[in-house]
Amino acid sequence: MFWETVGLAATLCVILSYVPQMTRSYHTKKMDDFSMWYLIIIALGIFLWIAYGIHIGDGVVIYANIAIFAMAILLIAMKVHYSRKR
Numbered sequence: 001m002f003w004e005t006v007g008l009a010a011t012l013c014v015i016l017s018y019v020p021q022m023t024r025s026y027h028t029k030k031m032d033d034f035s036m037w038y039l040i041i042i043a044l045g046i047f048l049w050i051a052y053g054i055h056i057g058d059g060v061v062i063y064a065n066i067a068i069f070a071m072a073i074l075l076i077a078m079k080v081h082y083s084r085k086r
Contacts, residue, residue, distance in 0.1 A: 004060050011064035018071040022078070031079040039079060043072040 025031050046069040053061030 007060040007064060011060075011067065014064075014068050015071060018068075018075070022071070022075065025075070025078050025082070029082050029085065031075075031082050034075070034079055036076070036079055039072065039076045043069065043076060046072055 046065050049065040050062055050069060053059075053065060
C-alpha cells in the first residue's frame with residue numbers, strides 16, 4: 001500500500017508538471033519552443049510504460065501513465081493546432 005501511494009504521488013507530480021506549460025500555451029497560442037520530436041518521443045515513452053504496466057499487471061503504472069499519456073497527446077494536438085494558425 002505504501003508504494004502504491006508513492007506511485008500515485010509521483011503521478012500527481014508529473015501531471016501537475018504539465019499544467020503550467022499547457023496553460024501558457026493555451027493563453028499565448030504558441031508552442032514554438034517545443035520540438036515535435038520531443039513531444040512524440042515523450043508520448044512514445046509513456047505509451048511503452050503503459051504496455052509495461054499491462055505486462056506486469058500493475059494498475060498504478062497503467063492508469064497513471066494513461067493519464068500522463070493523455071496530457072502528452074493534448075500537448076501534441078496543441079502544437080499541431082497552433083502551428084497551423086500561422
